[in-house]
Amino acid sequence: MFTHDDQTPPHVRETWQTLEPYHGAVYFSPEAHAAYAESGVVGRAGYFASRAAALGPVGPEVVTATFYNFNPEAVRAALPAAWEKAPPQELLAARLRGMDATLRRILGDEVLASADMRRAAELATTAAQSALPHVHGRALFAAHTALPWPEQPHLALWHAQTLLREFRGDGHVTALVGAELNGVEALVTHAAAGSVGAEALRTTRAWSQADWDTAVAGLRSRGWLTEDPDLAFTEEGAERRAAVERATDRLAATPYLELGADRCAELRTLVHPWSKALAQELMPWAVGRLVR
Known part of the structure; x- marks a missing residue:
């Protein structure tokens, strides 16, 4: 490990950046949204309930705390009403089913059955499993560690990146709290950093002008x-x-340090074309952030 004064190796952020669209596609997947709708959960409620489902049928306060930058009123509009339409286990199954359909549609069955996919799943699983002992203070990550691991490699890769994403996200919340930024203030600083437009951040997180x-x-x-x-x-x-960003990288570093720079580079090379294809189809603004 390294001290708080050390520079986090660049492969920590680079590996997260390259793999993030492979996980993040689920939030923009028509198949996932359709799967939630089959259970009667539609619109923004599908996002809140499907991502929070690993926590169980929690109330809006827990989701506001763990998701951090959403308007609490939007969370209260979705929960607990969503649990009355579909229990968490049903939404977790719908989420995985929707992601499976999205990956099959965009990447194709040949890619999903390939040796490269099996190797990428193996590498990402190694990284994610190295983070499992480090659940303290990471509520959303901890909840996801209790979910069953998918057997199919393309879904195992997605699950591994979901764990890595929530591990990083919980650390990011810690950094924001330490900086004394509330949810909407965090979004304003994100907009000022220039990577995402202010209007998109404000409206997608349901804050008023x-x-x-x-x-x-x-x-x-x-x-x-x-x-x-x-x-x-x-x-x-x-x-x-x-x-804040340095602290986030530092708090996210453990699984990528365990995997090592060379294997992280291999993982990025394998996943890059898949993340690019998913980003081009579902979230084109993310294409330029990919790191090979």
């Missing part, structure tokens, strides 16, 4: 943002946001 403007004003008063209407960081704000 008034909520957003209040967060912007608060961050300006704290010295994070300039008075520029286009959301520009001050020097202090840029450094503090960078510190």
